[in-house]
Amino acid sequence: xxxxxxxxxxxxxxxxxxxxxxxxxxxxxxxxxxxxxxxxxxxxxxxxxxxxxxxxxxxxxxxxxxxxxxxxxxxxxxxxxxxxxxxxxxxxxxxxxxxxxxxxxxxxxxxxxxxxxxxxxxxxxxxxxxxxxxxxxxxxxxxxxxxxxxxxxxxxxxxxxxxxxxxxxxxxxxxxxxxxxxxxxxxxxxxxxxxxxxxxxxxxxxxxxxxxxxxxxxxxxxxxxxxxxxxxxxxxxxxxxxxxxxxxxxxxxxxxxxxxxxxxxxxxxxxxxxxxxxxxxxxxxxxxxxxxxxxxxxx
Numbered sequence: 329x330x331x332x333x334x335x336x337x338x339x340x341x342x343x344x345x346x347x348x349x350x351x352x353x354x355x356x357x358x359x360x361x362x363x364x365x366x367x368x369x370x371x372x373x374x375x376x377x378x379x380x381x382x383x384x385x386x387x388x389x390x391x392x393x394x395x396x397x398x399x400x401x402x403x404x405x406x407x408x409x410x411x412x413x414x415x416x417x418x419x420x421x422x423x424x425x426x427x428x429x430x431x432x433x434x435x436x437x438x439x440x441x442x443x444x445x446x447x448x449x450x451x452x453x454x455x456x457x458x459x460x461x462x463x464x465x466x467x468x469x470x471x472x473x474x475x476x477x478x479x480x481x482x483x484x485x486x487x488x489x490x491x492x493x494x495x496x497x498x499x500x501x502x503x504x505x506x507x508x509x510x511x512x513x514x515x516x517x518x519x520x521x522x523x524x525x526x527x528x529x530x531x532x533x534x535x536x537x538x539x540x541x542x543x544x545x546x547x548x549x550x551x552x553x554x555x556x557x558x559x560x561x562x563x564x565x566x567x568x569x570x571x572x573x574x575x576x577x578x579x580x581x582x583x584x585x586x587x588x589x590x591x592x593x594x595x596x597x598x599x600x601x602x603x604x605x606x607x608x609x610x611x612x613x614x615x616x617x618x619x620x621x622x623x624x625x626x627x
Contacts (some may be wrong), residue, residue: 338372339401341365342380346390346398407466422451424604427458428473431550436568437473440615447611448604464597471608472595475566481595487609489592490567490616494530495585497570498562499578509582516542516561518552526564534586568592568616571623584624592616 344354345365355365373380380394390398428437433455445453462472464483475492496512503511513536519526531538544561546552553570556563557578573579594609 335372335375338368338375340405341368342372342394343398343401343405345369345381345388346394347402349388351388403460407468409468411468422448422604423454423470424448424451424608425454425456425468425470426473426608427456427462427469427471429459429475430457431548431553431566431569432473432475433457434550435553435570435572436619439572443615444608444611448607451604462595467597470596470600471605473592473612474595475592476590478591478593483598484595485598485601487594489594489609489612490620492588492590492592493567493585493620494564494588495534495581495583496530496562496564497574497579497581498556499559500580501559502562503580503582510536512562512580512582513539514541516544518544518546518555518561518563520549520552521545521547530564530586533588534583536583567620567623571619574623575619581623 341354341358344357345351348354348357351362351365351369355362358365369380378393379391380397382389382391426437438455441453441455445451456469458469458472462469462474462481462484464481473489474486478486480486498512498515502515517527523529527538527543530536544555546555549563549565549569552563553565555561556565557573567585570579570581574581594605594612596605
């Protein structure tokens with residue numbers, strides 16, 4: 329069996345070629361010659377006894393095993409870089425690296441970051457946009473914000489912050505004053521390219537039928553929410569992404585937000601629990617409850 333530690337240079341070269349799709353670009357990034365890159369790839373293929381690329385006229389195409397290997401290596405090298413960065417900063421005390429989905433960060437977390445910094449006095453916080461599944465072996469992240477069902481992850485503990493909710497929201501100007509709540513379902517629907525079935529999933533889960541309506545798609549949920557605030561239609565959004573806008577009267581949710589089976593939660597490694605982590609957890613729980621209550625006029 330091939331020992332990866334004996335082939336780290338070749339694996340790094342392969343990851344660069346796979347990511348950039350070019351021997352020449354990989355050579356430029358790594359500061360070596362094209363020939364040196366090609367030699368490393370051939371040696372790696374011989375050691376693995378596996379063809380890594382289908383060599384076309386002008387481009388390299390990854391084979392299926394090579395594509396899986398490239399994805400794993402990209403994540404591994406990213407983790408190594410983050411771990412080295414943290415080691416370089418190891419003399420600095422009180423640092424917390426928090427990873428969360430980008431929409432959650434922009435719409436809920438960043439506006440409240442000054443309050444968390446004030447609570448965790450003297451603690452430096454690094455913020456990372458993250459949509460991959462957390463793993464205990466990645467020591468570059470101190471705390472993951474996740475949403476969904478309670479899937480156990482070996483080596484990690486999960487603490488619930490609040491319920492997972494989502495529902496249709498739009499600007500008040502799009503809805504006739506005094507009309508029924510269902511009017512929001514008749515305006516143009518804003519959604520994402522992926523996942524493609526957000527509205528139909530919500531309809532099934534909430535039991536609310538959807539009438540015919542035009543659809544406008546965006547690459548990211550964050551863009552769709554901004555489009556809703558611009559008056560382009562109604563978007564299905566998670567609670568934390570729209571609570572502040574609802575509280576400010578910029579968006580309305582006449583049908584409310586449907587409570588799903590999952591939860592928002594914080595995850596961290598089992599060997600990492602500290603007073604700092606627990607203080608951050610209590611802050612998240614309190615802020616979640618307060619921001620949801622403010623959105624719907626609850627005390």
